[in-house]
Amino acid sequence: MTSSQVFHGTVIHSLGPDQLEVIENGLIIIGPDGAISDLAKSIPRELFQQHLSSRKPAIEDYEIHYLERGDFLIPGFVDTHNHAPQWAQRGLGQSMHILDWLDKVTFPNEARFRDPEYARRVYSSCVDGFLQQGVTTASYYGSMHAEATKILADLCLEKGQRAFVGKCNMNRNAPDYYRDATVESSLKDTEDCIAHIRAIDPEGHFIKHVLTPRFAITCEDALLAGLGEIAKANPDLPIQTHFNEAEQEMSFTKTLFPSFENEADLYEHFGLLTKRSILAHCCYMSEYELERVKDIECGVAHCPISNMTVGGGFMAAPVREFLRRDIRVGLGTDSGGGFSSSILDAMRQALVASNAREVMSQGQDKVLSIAEVFYLATLGGARVCCLEDRVGNFAVGKEFDALIVSSKSRRPGVMTMVEGEDTPQTIFEKFIMTGDDRNIKQVFVRGRSVKD
Numbered sequence: 001m002t003s004s005q006v007f008h009g010t011v012i013h014s015l016g017p018d019q020l021e022v023i024e025n026g027l028i029i030i031g032p033d034g035a036i037s038d039l040a041k042s043i044p045r046e047l048f049q050q051h052l053s054s055r056k057p058a059i060e061d062y063e064i065h066y067l068e069r070g071d072f073l074i075p076g077f078v079d080t081h082n083h084a085p086q087w088a089q090r091g092l093g094q095s096m097h098i099l100d101w102l103d104k105v106t107f108p109n110e111a112r113f114r115d116p117e118y119a120r121r122v123y124s125s126c127v128d129g130f131l132q133q134g135v136t137t138a139s140y141y142g143s144m145h146a147e148a149t150k151i152l153a154d155l156c157l158e159k160g161q162r163a164f165v166g167k168c169n170m171n172r173n174a175p176d177y178y179r180d181a182t183v184e185s186s187l188k189d190t191e192d193c194i195a196h197i198r199a200i201d202p203e204g205h206f207i208k209h210v211l212t213p214r215f216a217i218t219c220e221d222a223l224l225a226g227l228g229e230i231a232k233a234n235p236d237l238p239i240q241t242h243f244n245e246a247e248q249e250m251s252f253t254k255t256l257f258p259s260f261e262n263e264a265d266l267y268e269h270f271g272l273l274t275k276r277s278i279l280a281h282c283c284y285m286s287e288y289e290l291e292r293v294k295d296i297e298c299g300v301a302h303c304p305i306s307n308m309t310v311g312g313g314f315m316a317a318p319v320r321e322f323l324r325r326d327i328r329v330g331l332g333t334d335s336g337g338g339f340s341s342s343i344l345d346a347m348r349q350a351l352v353a354s355n356a357r358e359v360m361s362q363g364q365d366k367v368l369s370i371a372e373v374f375y376l377a378t379l380g381g382a383r384v385c386c387l388e389d390r391v392g393n394f395a396v397g398k399e400f401d402a403l404i405v406s407s408k409s410r411r412p413g414v415m416t417m418v419e420g421e422d423t424p425q426t427i428f429e430k431f432i433m434t435g436d437d438r439n440i441k442q443v444f445v446r447g448r449s450v451k452d
């Protein structure tokens with residue numbers, strides 16, 4: 001990242017949940033620091049040089065990217081809920097209910113990350129795989145192992161992905177071979193990972209540790225309380241957990257914590273519900289919990305694929321209600337629990353889930369639009385991660401996390417063919433609904449090209 005860059009062509013981004021902006025003949029200038037210094041609209045190609053001539057540096061010092069017709073720039077995708085160790089088990093264990101799936105598939109798999117070499121191999125493939133699919137920011141659950149979690153953080157930094165990386169806390173209701181030995185060791189390992197991540201990225205510019213109690217079922221009171229203390233002492237650290245995901249999980253949580261009426265009160269009691277909390281799923285939300293989540297300003301990671309594929313339910317989170325109340329919400333691939341690790345697929349499944357909600361609510365909660373699911377995948381996700389000042393769209397001053405999408409991929413793809421009369425918006429819709437990673441030609445994080 002040494003020279004300034006300039007991009008000319010179609011630029012598409014979100015300004016708000018239903019505000020999709022399509023800019024034709026757009027011009028984006030990126031400084032050597034990876035920040036967007038100018039976004040100009042309607043600059044025809046022939047006036048492009050003239051527009052730049054008044055600026056510094058001189059035009060020959062820019063790296064120039066012309067986008068051809070059918071190509072366009074969009075912001076990088078934000079994956080607000082992702083289990084990195086499950087990269088190697090994707091697709092397995094379908095038709096099982098969630099707690100059985102954890103026991104039979106997930107825990108045996110995650111236990112393998114005690115071996116740092118195994119962790120390095122799988123995590124390397126995982127980070128490459130998500131970058132290839134345009135995920136420029138990810139909030140990762142690691143395994144319970146401190147060493148493997150540090151390796152994941154190292155790899156994200158090295159490969160250029162913006163990431164929250166969390167050592168998973170779990171000291172009960174998991175097999176002996178895969179759980180934290182004691183509350184103290186779990187907290188000590190957490191502190192150890194926090195210190196490591198601060199050492200490799202002192203300003204937390206790309207990587208932050210995220211406090212990651214797997215969910216209340218796997219954490220004793222003392223562990224939740226200890227994590228709450230760490231959260232209080234470190235107001236820069238995000239927090240993530242699973243929240244009201246499935247009936248089987250919710251009723252087991254109730255039997256473990258009989259003094260709490262609901263999960264909002266439970267996590268709040270332990271100091272784990274804050275503006276920095278990313279609550280995965282939130283499929284079942286009472287009026288009271290919606291109000292608590294709104295008042296505390298927690299973020300919601302909507303994971304429609306796993307919600308509708310992990311057996312034991314057909315969960316469709318009330319996303320329309322979240323948007324109506326201005327509760328921050330983004331998308332998660334939750335990739336171990338479903339059939340896809342693609343945010344594009346998560347957008348499509350979010351449409352399916354919202355159709356289900358429309359039926360369930362007898363027409364009250366209208367289906368989401370393409371503009372809305374695109375918002376969830378970009379600016380919405382950035383808001384969930386409290387990163388909206390830095391990424392999520394192409395506002396001047398933000399960092400340039402972006403994808404160049406091409407409707408004419410080098411390898412033959414299956415995206416709907418582009419026809420002569422197609423507008424940029426039509427081509428965009430064809431990509432969102434039928435494109436895949438073959439159409440993601442280049443990926444940038446803070447101006448650095450990160451896809452091979």
Ligand SMILES: [Zn+2]
Nearest residue numbers: 083242280334
């Ligand atoms: Zn999950």
